[in-house]
Amino acid sequence: MKSDVKSQQLRTEANRLYVHQKFYDALLKYNESLCAAESESENMGLAFANRSAVYFEMKLYDKCLSNIELAKKNCYPEKNLEILKKRENKCLQLLKQNDDANQCEDFLSSFELSYPGNDELPFIANCLEMEVDSKYGRYIVTKRHLKVGDIVAIDEPTFKVIKADSRYSTCYDSNVFQRCGGCMKENLLGLIPCTSCCRTMYCSIDCMKSSHKRHHKYECEIVDELLTSGIMHIVVRMLLEGLSLFDGDIHEMEKFLTQHTEPMTIFNLNSKSWKSVEGRRKMFLAALSLPSCVSDEKVDLENYENIFMKTKKLKGLWNSNESFIRKILVKLVHVGTHYVHGIGGWSLNQKFNEEEPKNPSFYQQLNGNGLYLFCSLLNHSCAPNIKRLNVDDKVVVIVSRPIEKGEQLFDSYRPNFNNQAKTIRQEALMKDYGFVCDCEACYNDWPLNHNLNVFSEELLEFAWGLHEELPFMTVADAKKMLYKCYDAIAQHHEHFPSAELIVLQECVSNCLILITKPSLQFP
Numbered sequence: 169m170k171s172d173v174k175s176q177q178l179r180t181e182a183n184r185l186y187v188h189q190k191f192y193d194a195l196l197k198y199n200e201s202l203c204a205a206e207s208e209s210e211n212m213g214l215a216f217a218n219r220s221a222v223y224f225e226m227k228l229y230d231k232c233l234s235n236i237e238l239a240k241k242n243c244y245p246e247k248n249l250e251i252l253k254k255r256e257n258k259c260l261q262l263l264k265q266n267d268d269a270n271q272c273e274d275f276l277s278s279f280e281l282s283y284p285g286n287d288e289l290p291f292i293a294n295c296l297e298m299e300v301d302s303k304y305g306r307y308i309v310t311k312r313h314l315k316v317g318d319i320v321a322i323d324e325p326t327f328k329v330i331k332a333d334s335r336y337s338t339c340y341d342s343n344v345f346q347r348c349g350g351c352m353k354e355n356l357l358g359l360i361p362c363t364s365c366c367r368t369m370y371c372s373i374d375c376m377k378s379s380h381k382r383h384h385k386y387e388c389e390i391v392d393e394l395l396t397s398g399i400m401h402i403v404v405r406m407l408l409e410g411l412s413l414f415d416g417d418i419h420e421m422e423k424f425l426t427q428h429t430e431p432m433t434i435f436n437l438n439s440k441s442w443k444s445v446e447g448r449r450k451m452f453l454a455a456l457s458l459p460s461c462v463s464d465e466k467v468d469l470e471n472y473e474n475i476f477m478k479t480k481k482l483k484g485l486w487n488s489n490e491s492f493i494r495k496i497l498v499k500l501v502h503v504g505t506h507y508v509h510g511i512g513g514w515s516l517n518q519k520f521n522e523e524e525p526k527n528p529s530f531y532q533q534l535n536g537n538g539l540y541l542f543c544s545l546l547n548h549s550c551a552p553n554i555k556r557l558n559v560d561d562k563v564v565v566i567v568s569r570p571i572e573k574g575e576q577l578f579d580s581y582r583p584n585f586n587n588q589a590k591t592i593r594q595e596a597l598m599k600d601y602g603f604v605c606d607c608e609a610c611y612n613d614w615p616l617n618h619n620l621n622v623f624s625e626e627l628l629e630f631a632w633g634l635h636e637e638l639p640f641m642t643v644a645d646a647k648k649m650l651y652k653c654y655d656a657i658a659q660h661h662e663h664f665p666s667a668e669l670i671v672l673q674e675c676v677s678n679c680l681i682l683i684t685k686p687s688l689q690f691p
């Protein structure tokens with residue numbers, strides 16, 4: 169429920185954080201205060217104005233000006249206008265002097281495909297193809313030799329949701345107050361609130377309108393429950409976005425799905441048609457075509473039924489076609505449980521602390537969950553030959569060991585062979601994915617970390633030294649070291665699995681994560 173009293177309280181808390189120069193936490197609180205403000209209340213204007221003060225301090229003059237505009241348009245009290253005007257003038261002067269360099273960064277520009285893209289799917293290298301057999305089901309092979317470090321796909325989520333995750337954030341729900349609920353993009357916390365709920369913000373009116381149409385009109389009243397429901401949120405989101413492709417008509421949706429039963433994968437799609445309803449329907453079909461990994465009986469829909477009963481709209485939907493909704497939910501729960509990947513990223517005020525573990529991956533937080541149709545086709549090996557890297561909401565697929573022409577690309581669904589005993593890995597893979605793993609690590613009983621071979625003490629020392637130094641390196645140095653690691657892994661590949669190569673692989677992961685570290689850090 170929107171509440172001016174709550175909004176005022178939150179703004180007071182934010183002001184306190186601002187005074188102590190805790191600008192990141194202050195912005196989160198101002199955003200929370202904005203979300204809580206009742207419509208046409210001066211609390212909106214005041215929160216936008218105070219947010220502009222934070223941006224001013226951070227020398228983000230463009231953002232400062234746009235927030236002053238928002239304050240003026242949203243009931244900022246006339247009597248205080250002079251203060252805003254002063255800030256605006258100062259801002260305009262300073263903007264002339266220095267370019268606003270601290271805009272949101274385009275990390276993807278550091279990552280481009282290493283080979284020409286597929287004609288229909290330009291984000292997948294044209295050397296990759298899908299094959300099918302009775303052992304693996306569908307899988308991805310390469311039609312050319314791939315080198316360590318090659319980028320072979322930059323996959324986009326077909327469906328995605330923000331996740332409220334308190335693990336590494338300073339403020340519970342911080343994702344909600346720093347990412348757009350529609351496109352999920354980070355925009356330095358310069359968001360506008362949903363007009364109805366207190367837990368959704370957007371980067372623009374366009375994102376707000378499009379989200380409302382696709383899912384938020386159903387989710388708005390139960391957004392708190394959904395945000396903390398884990399996989400349930402993306403399952404419900406997939407159903408609602410699917411439904412929006414049939415203008416909310418569940419019977420039309422059922423008719424369409426009954427007529428289109430042929431399995432589909434991303435390789436049946438053409439990215440040029442993705443914005444059209446026809447294209448989106450095909451994407452929805454591709455999501456529904458993902459095979460179930462465990463039996464349908466294991467899916468319990470009680471929580472789903474409960475959540476549908478919480479709002480009039482969802483209850484009406486459920487009651488209008490319960491048997492079909494149950495059927496499709498079972499399918500989507502399989503998809504949500506076995507195919508959805510976490511979307512990770514850096515916080516805007518994450519700093520390395522000497523006392524914390526020196527592993528950059530520790531500093532990424534979980535921002536959301538996404539369904540990636542290309543990555544969904546990657547089978548498992550306990551010794552994978554690719555690595556997935558989150559860049560914004562995309563997944564960049566990078567070759568981590570040389571792959572010969574005709575060989576399969578393997579991801580890893582579990583801890584790798586060197587980090588977990590074979591029996592534990594195999595049991596988990598059987599339980600969760602229903603197959604017996606006979607990857608080269610399982611087949612050859614490759615050892616755990618402490619029993620790995622060492623072929624060069626010198627290289628091992630170099631690798632460990634780098635591992636220690638990496639968290640404190642600049643992004644430019646991390647980029648240089650990344651290529652050094654790629655070269656060393658390629659050069660000594662025949663020694664795999666050895667301690668040196670395993671440590672170097674971890675250095676590669678850490679270098680890659682460091683490259684996506686935002687240069688702007690809020691205090």
Ligand SMILES: C[S@@+](CC[C@H](N)C(=O)[O-])C[C@H]1O[C@@H](n2cnc3c(N)ncnc32)[C@H](O)[C@@H]1O
Binds near residue numbers: 305306307548
């Ligand atoms: C994420 S999907 C991978 C794509 C899948 N092969 C398909 O046809 O859509 C996971 C499923 O693929 C199969 N799979 C994955 N890795 C495998 C492996 N190493 N050996 C056998 N089957 C595997 C299992 O059936 C598993 O439940």
